[in-house]
Amino acid sequence: MLFAGEIILRLKNIKHRYSEHIESLYSQAYEWCELCGASVFVPLSSWLSTIPPMIITVLPCTDGAFKIAPTTFNQHVFCTTRHNEIAMYHIPSKKLVKKFT
Structure with a gap:
């Protein structure tokens, strides 16, 4: 009803x-x-x-992102790139924190 x-x-x-x-x-x-x-x-x-x-943001992932996983408190996100690397981005600042190769 x-x-x-x-x-x-x-x-x-x-x-x-x-x-x-x-x-x-x-x-x-x-x-x-x-x-x-x-x-x-x-x-x-x-x-x-x-x-x-919904609040949506765009991250400058120049290598592309195939799989994305947020951290527990949604401050960071891990992305796998086409170069078989893992990139960690800080969501509020939209900056790359570290790349794992």
């Missing part, structure tokens, strides 16, 4: 960018909430924030 409200919440801020694809789904979810016999919470007010986007 909360699925339609969840769809409305997640699509309301991006429907203007993808209107031909999302408008129909958004309208159907809204109509379902209107016709539902039970009380349905429809998050249309601005005080409800959407889910924040």
Whole structure:
């Protein structure tokens, strides 16, 4: 029952960018909430924030990266390169810390 409200919440801020694809789904979810016999919470007010986007970073891995493994606290990442080396990068500074050959 909360699925339609969840769809409305997640699509309301991006429907203007993808209107031909999302408008129909958004309208159907809204109509379902209107016709539902039970009380349905429809998050249309601005005080409800959407889910924040995932934070993604780019590391300057000049040799390419084939397999990547983060450390326990996600401060560093180990990458295998095409030259059969292991490179260790510091994620916040985006700098190469060490190469293991």
